[in-house]
Amino acid sequence: MKNLSRLFFVAVLIASFSTSNAQDKNNPWALSFGANAVDFYPVGEDAPQGDYFDEYFNADDHWSILPSISTLSVSRYLSDGFTFTAKGSINRIDKFGSNVDLITGEETTNSVDDLTYYGLDGNITYSFKNVINSKVIDPYLGVGGGYTWLDEIGAGTANGTLGFKFWFSDNLGIDINSTYKHSFEDYLPKHFQHSVGVVFQFGGTDTDGDGIYDKDDACPEEAGLEIFNGCPDSDNDGIPDSKDDCPNTPGLAEFNGCPDTDGDGVMDKDDKCPEVAGLKELAGCPDTDGDGVSDADDKCPDTAGPAANNGCPWPDTDGDGVLDKDDKCPNEAGTVANNGCPEVAPTxxxxxxxxxxxxxxxxxxxxxxxxxxxxxxxxxxxxxxxxxxxxxxxxxxxxxxxxxxxxxxxxxxxxxxxxxxxxxxxxxxxxxxxxxxxxxxxxxxxxxxxxxxxxxxxxxxxxxx
Structure with missing residues (x-):
């Protein structure tokens, strides 16, 4: 009994530090082995048995335990939280209810000759892991049936199970459960069978080792993140590499993952002035004087001028309103009508x-x-x-x-x-x-x-x- 109690304690302790997942479609198979205890007492029968759940946890007086590995089960995940389990168990029955001395009222365990106990059972369980939104504690209920032998006699049973699994890695956990077995024959008493075991789940493939099984991994050969269905985000900018035009440089979603260092709305890779905010129409470069010529190409960046004159204004030396480039008399004030040359007399x-x-x-x-x-x-x-x-x-x-x-x-x-x-x-x-x-x-x-x-x-x- 001490060994069984220690196993229960270790299971709970390990599970309390766990952040793992329960058996599911990624790990459809599970193998479990452990120990079991059989209790004929609290099943609602007359003496030497007792009322339902009376002294349910009285392991010392009522539980028959074989101090060795005595259960073996194989499970297959079905779908939507349902799992089928086939279980075989063996035990040695040496306790059957209690005797009460009519004079002294003293109650003693009713011992029996060691009876060999065998059970073959099939069970369908439903996991409440997703209902309680836990990755650690996996409570479940199950119904099923089987066949149980005591020495030479045997009978079919209808079974109901309540259990908890505690997962402390992707493939390893502890299973603690209690099953009520209702016999269809009077010569096989109704009873409880309690089990604790180590569970190994398997069957899932994770080629890239990112914790996402291949069947759910959009990038099964490249380690990635769960949020992106197993695809990587190399620059950690929240945009998966498959949709990131700049996968190795953190960027913005509006630019498909490419950066805009100066925040001018032009991606760095298209920005001729990536560290100075500018205008989209000038490939990200500024235009201080607003003349349509970027400062980088403007010989007069603070004075507006045409692009044809490198951003500088055309001169009008004689101030006659005709620019020197069009003035046939640039040093002598004239008229527009006379191409910048003075008129001799009005008509x-x-x-x-x-x-x-x-x-x-x-x-x-x-x-x-x-x-x-x-x-x-x-x-x-x-x-x-x-x-x-x-x-x-x-x-x-x-x-x-x-x-x-x-x-x-x-x-x-x-x-x-x-x-x-x-x-x-x-x-x-x-x-x-x-x-x-x-x-x-x-x-x-x-x-x-x-x-x-x-x-x-x-x-x-x-x-x-």
């Missing part, structure tokens, strides 16, 4: 345009100050004057006939000079401009109508020789 068409602008200048009533909407007209005149830097102009002011001649003369003179002052303030040389007033002396329409008076209130521009 009649240009003079007509100038006068259309000047005649539309609006002054505040009775004053030489401009109405706000006139500014655009004056700026257009400035642009034309700048196109002809060598030409000189006279500005002539005119009024209608309302008011005295002297007042109109003074007003026209002030308005002509107001236009001259505006042009000078906007970059036209004063040496090129003269201004004078003519009052009401040179009407171009009748002063008898409102429309005619409006036409007579004007400033005219004339080209000076």
């Amino acid at each position: 009649e068409e240009v003079m007509e345009t100038l006068n259309e602008y000047s005649r539309s200048i609006l002054f505040n009533s009775g004053k030489a100050t401009f109405q706000k909407q006139t500014d655009q007209v004056l700026q257009s005149m400035v642009a034309i004057f700048k196109e002809y830097p060598q030409a000189n102009f006279s500005l002539e002011g005119h009024t209608d006939s309302d008011g005295s001649k002297s007042m109109n003369q003074a007003l026209s003179d002030r308005r002509a000079n107001a236009v001259r002052d505006y042009l000078i303030a906007n970059g036209i040389s004063s040496d090129r401009l003269t201004a004078s007033g003519f009052g009401e002396a040179n009407p171009i329409a009748s002063n008898s109508t409102r429309a005619g008076k409006k036409e007579n209130r004007r400033v005219e521009v004339k080209l000076k020789n």
